[in-house]
Amino acid sequence: MFLQRMARSSPKPAMRTKHPPENISERDLCKGLPKSIGAFARWASEPAWRREGSEPDYRFSLANERTFLAWIRTALAVLAAAMLLEQLTKIEPRSAVVTVSLVMCVFAAALGMLAYSKWQANEQAMRHGKALPHSRAIGLLAVLILAASGSLATLVLVDLIAQ
């Protein structure tokens, strides 16, 4: 009897959904936060554009996710190279080496944000069935890496000649 009443009064277990974005986080995660922070968390976890259009094939979404991660890793690799350059090289003049590593840090920061904006643009295009947006990012990446390696090669050469 008691158990029956328990069974009747206890709420149904929540259904596990395949696509959490609409269902999780919004109320549960934001509860108890100040209003503005809650609104920010809602906006960040589930921006409005993710409800527009139709859900793309999951393989394309996952490919886009991996592309984002590859850009993030590129940024992290550039950052690691900047720190290694500053730490482990003994090339003179020192100021030139520091300048190159500082430029690489700025570049890494830009790549990090670029990763997100590209992911978002691709996701939006896929949701609306449009062509993926063109971007000059890869060309820019190549030019900057060429510039960094070219200036480093020059520095090493100048250093060698000076010795």
Next chain:
Amino acid sequence: MSGVSLRDPGLQPERTALSWHRTGWLILLNAVLAVRTAVSNDSLGLTMMAFVLLPASSAVFLLGAHRRRALLEYQTPSCVSAAGMLGLAVLVFVVAGVGFAGIALAALRK
């Protein structure tokens, strides 16, 4: 997507989970480099960076494990949360900024 028990021949969930894993390793590499640079430069900024990066790498590993579970559990794999993506991008931005400040300050002091 009619295959109910079919395994994805493109191994999309595995590739995505491994991609998260690799990202975690690269963050860990940056954390180790930041520790080394902070010790040799005696730089507070880079010490802070290491303290941000070490938990961040474990967070990305955990996120990768969570993604792996979420992707393999459902026939229609779940979407990634935009907050995780934005958080990772902001993390890289902030860490690169701190790295910039650390290297610049160390150069100015010499």
